[in-house]
Amino acid sequence: xxxxxxxxxxxxxxxLATISKYLNGGTVRPKNKKLIENxxxxxxxxxxxxxxxxxxxxxRTVGVVIPELGNQFITSIITSMEDILRKHDYAVIVCDCRTxxxxxxxxxxFLVHKRVDGLISMPTDTTGAHLQPALDxxxxxxxxxxxxxxxxxxxxxxxxxxxxxxxxATRFLLQSGHDEIGLILGNEGIYTTxxxxxxxxxxxxxxxxxxxxxxxxxxxxxMDGGYAAMKALLAQKTQPTAxxxxxxxxxxxxxxxxxEAQLKVPDQISFIGFDKLDLFGAVFPNLTLVKQPQNAIGxxxxxxxxxxxxxxxxxPLHQIITLSTQLNEGSSTRIIQKPQ
Amino acid sequence: xxxxxxxxxxxxxxxLATISKYLNGGTVRPKNKKLIENxxxxxxxxxxxxxxxxxxxxxRTVGVVIPELGNQFITSIITSMEDILRKHDYAVIVCDCRTxxxxxxxxxxFLVHKRVDGLISMPTDTTGAHLQPALDxxxxxxxxxxxxxxxxxxxxxxxxxxxxxxxxATRFLLQSGHDEIGLILGNEGIYTTxxxxxxxxxxxxxxxxxxxxxxxxxxxxxMDGGYAAMKALLAQKTQPTAxxxxxxxxxxxxxxxxxEAQLKVPDQISFIGFDKLDLFGAVFPNLTLVKQPQNAIGxxxxxxxxxxxxxxxxxPLHQIITLSTQLNEGSSTRIIQKPQ
DNA sequence: TTGAAAGCGCTAACAC
DNA sequence: GTGTTAGCGCTTTCAA
Numbered sequence: 001x002x003x004x005x006x007x008x009x010x011x012x013x014x015x016l017a018t019i020s021k022y023l024n025g026g027t028v029r030p031k032n033k034k035l036i037e038n039x040x041x042x043x044x045x046x047x048x049x050x051x052x053x054x055x056x057x058x059x060r061t062v063g064v065v066i067p068e069l070g071n072q073f074i075t076s077i078i079t080s081m082e083d084i085l086r087k088h089d090y091a092v093i094v095c096d097c098r099t100x101x102x103x104x105x106x107x108x109x110f111l112v113h114k115r116v117d118g119l120i121s122m123p124t125d126t127t128g129a130h131l132q133p134a135l136d137x138x139x140x141x142x143x144x145x146x147x148x149x150x151x152x153x154x155x156x157x158x159x160x161x162x163x164x165x166x167x168x169a170t171r172f173l174l175q176s177g178h179d180e181i182g183l184i185l186g187n188e189g190i191y192t193t194x195x196x197x198x199x200x201x202x203x204x205x206x207x208x209x210x211x212x213x214x215x216x217x218x219x220x221x222x223m224d225g226g227y228a229a230m231k232a233l234l235a236q237k238t239q240p241t242a243x244x245x246x247x248x249x250x251x252x253x254x255x256x257x258x259x260e261a262q263l264k265v266p267d268q269i270s271f272i273g274f275d276k277l278d279l280f281g282a283v284f285p286n287l288t289l290v291k292q293p294q295n296a297i298g299x300x301x302x303x304x305x306x307x308x309x310x311x312x313x314x315x316p317l318h319q320i321i322t323l324s325t326q327l328n329e330g331s332s333t334r335i336i337q338k339p340q
Numbered sequence: 341x342x343x344x345x346x347x348x349x350x351x352x353x354x355x356l357a358t359i360s361k362y363l364n365g366g367t368v369r370p371k372n373k374k375l376i377e378n379x380x381x382x383x384x385x386x387x388x389x390x391x392x393x394x395x396x397x398x399x400r401t402v403g404v405v406i407p408e409l410g411n412q413f414i415t416s417i418i419t420s421m422e423d424i425l426r427k428h429d430y431a432v433i434v435c436d437c438r439t440x441x442x443x444x445x446x447x448x449x450f451l452v453h454k455r456v457d458g459l460i461s462m463p464t465d466t467t468g469a470h471l472q473p474a475l476d477x478x479x480x481x482x483x484x485x486x487x488x489x490x491x492x493x494x495x496x497x498x499x500x501x502x503x504x505x506x507x508x509a510t511r512f513l514l515q516s517g518h519d520e521i522g523l524i525l526g527n528e529g530i531y532t533t534x535x536x537x538x539x540x541x542x543x544x545x546x547x548x549x550x551x552x553x554x555x556x557x558x559x560x561x562x563m564d565g566g567y568a569a570m571k572a573l574l575a576q577k578t579q580p581t582a583x584x585x586x587x588x589x590x591x592x593x594x595x596x597x598x599x600e601a602q603l604k605v606p607d608q609i610s611f612i613g614f615d616k617l618d619l620f621g622a623v624f625p626n627l628t629l630v631k632q633p634q635n636a637i638g639x640x641x642x643x644x645x646x647x648x649x650x651x652x653x654x655x656p657l658h659q660i661i662t663l664s665t666q667l668n669e670g671s672s673t674r675i676i677q678k679p680q
Numbered sequence: 681t682t683g684a685a686a687g688c689g690c691t692a693a694c695a696c
Numbered sequence: 697g698t699g700t701t702a703g704c705g706c707t708t709t710c711a712a
Binding site for chain 2: 681682683684685690
């Protein structure tokens with residue numbers, strides 16, 4: 001069996017309290033410090049987390065509920081988040097709910113029963129009902145990427161300025177003389193979809209015009225979806241002169257569709273994509289992209305949760321943090337001369 | 341505060357033992373069963389996992405250490421694995437070590453300290469040294485996708501028949517009359533890379549010939565890597581007439597390189613890729629692919645670990661399970677007529 | 681079948 | 697600064 005604090009006490013001749021205090025960063029006499037350190041090493045003592053948890057009611061574990069693990073935006077956020085959290089000695093339990101509200105609710109319940117100290121959710125259920133068990137249990141929650149208005153004040157959130165992101169991209173195209181701008185969005189009803197659509201419409205409004213309805217395609221944030229949506233856009237009698245695609249996977253799919261259709265970018269069609277510039281670096285050297293600060297999002301979420309976990313005090317300490325995006329100009333768009 | 345078993349005891353007038361027994365599936369008098377059930381519901385009782393863990397020394401948690409979360413093969417395995425494990429009430433702690441041996445070792449140590457009941461590793465460190473702490477602690481281990489000979493008999497493993505997979509693909513091309521077959525592999529030194537290379541060479545040997553060294557490109561299992569490797573193959577004075585790419589990301593990158601080079605598949609170059617047919621379905625309708633049973637791998641790993649977790653008894657219960665792959669014939673290869 | 685009681689290994693008063 | 701002690705909430709003998 002593994003050594004316990006009792007063993008340390010026996011070997012060093014000290015009391016349990018002294019040892020416990022030392023292990024938790026308290027001050028003890030230098031001589032005793034040495035004593036304990038030696039015993040810990042010799043006995044290969046490792047604190048029993050179960051006992052500690054039972055006593056402190058903390059698991060030093062956080063739960064993450066996401067809609068889909070096979071999505072680079074999500075995985076990159078998880079990676080940077082996990083990095084920070086683990087440095088602070090928190091384990092991360094990941095639950096993939098496959099964009100299914102039932103599964104999502106189950107996952108939250110499961111995590112609450114596992115007594116996670118905090119919860120990170122990229123919600124599928126737009127009502128936020130799935131989070132009720134965590135709310136009831138008083139578990140701090142941080143929403144990622146998608147805010148739920150019904151949970152305002154009850155949770156923290158880290159999102160990007162989606163409206164601004166879409167505005168910038170669309171405005172850029174409008175300013176370049178395009179007025180038939182295809183828009184490929186994610187699932188209708190999802191927060192980011194709505195916001196990005198809003199930004200697109202805002203930009204059009206600035207230019208005192210309205211896009212044709214058929215230019216706006218709802219898809220599903222997958223590569224297949226992006227491919228299909230682009231195909232659909234190209235199949236219209238009036239083809240768009242530019243397209244704005246609103247996530248990484250769909251950007252990839254859309255580019256493949258363009259490739260297949262032998263449409264030269266930007267000569268025959270202008271293109272603005274989303275995310276993960278570096279991966280595209282080699283492949284489509286000069287794509288103009290809206291870039292989300294993926295690492296910053298992950299870090300921000302982790303720090304936000306750590307703050308909630310630490311400041312057990314105070315009152316309404318929930319924050320909504322909005323990070324800005326960048327429009328990374330490549331050469332995948334061209335300027336259209338308007339007829340005078 | 342949450343209700344405890346004591347509360348149930350108080351409300352029902354029963355003893356703790358009876359309640360505990362009932363909660364753990366034991367038999368109690370029907371009348372008492374009712375009593376307990378009602379109390380549990382009314383008090384919203386949920387067993388405290390900490391206390392249970394302290395008593396049983398089980399965390400009902402398993403750790404997963406992987407090289408990279410942003411890889412579809414890995415995430416799809418995790419997803420199907422997590423599904424099964426969670427159904428059995430095990431939480432999954434995921435640690436991404438970014439293909440870094442130091443990080444990998446730290447992750448294992450972290451998980452051992454967290455007292456996971458089992459460990460799943462897709463190893464980066466080819467010596468297997470990182471798993472020593474888990475081995476010492478007697479934590480059952482299942483290796484995924486990559487076997488480590490040094491750990492033979494000490495761990496279970498689930499792999500695919502990589503040699504056979506590469507043989508099939510290469511043989512198929514050789515039989516079609518190709519003899520200049522480019523091969524794009526992952527990182528040199530990695531298990532799957534070696535096995536797939538072996539299969540490729542085996543097939544050539546069957547045909548009593550040897551491939552030119554320059555046809556074999558080691559890359560890194562990323563899209564960028566696949567793109568670059570394909571470019572390099574195409575840049576040679578003698579271009580291959582066929583190419584076999586050995587994972588999903590590189591297949592994507594390689595196809596993009598072909599697209600860019602305006603090379604028609606299969607007219608100008610034959611192509612066999614890897615994995616995830618369904619995603620490609622829409623995009624490259626007729627790609628010939630080696631398909632790994634990703635879901636089966638995840639399931640197999642989960643079941644294997646559950647077995648080890650349950651059969652706490654017996655002796656050498658470790659198994660190495662090899663799953664077979666399929667060569668899914670599309671129309672991305674053509675037959676070359678050999679000069680008579 | 682049921683209940684009393686003894687811990688699992690740790691933390692945190694509290695008294696010294 | 698240190699030691700004693702009383703639990704945290706559960707499981708599990710053991711006796712009834």
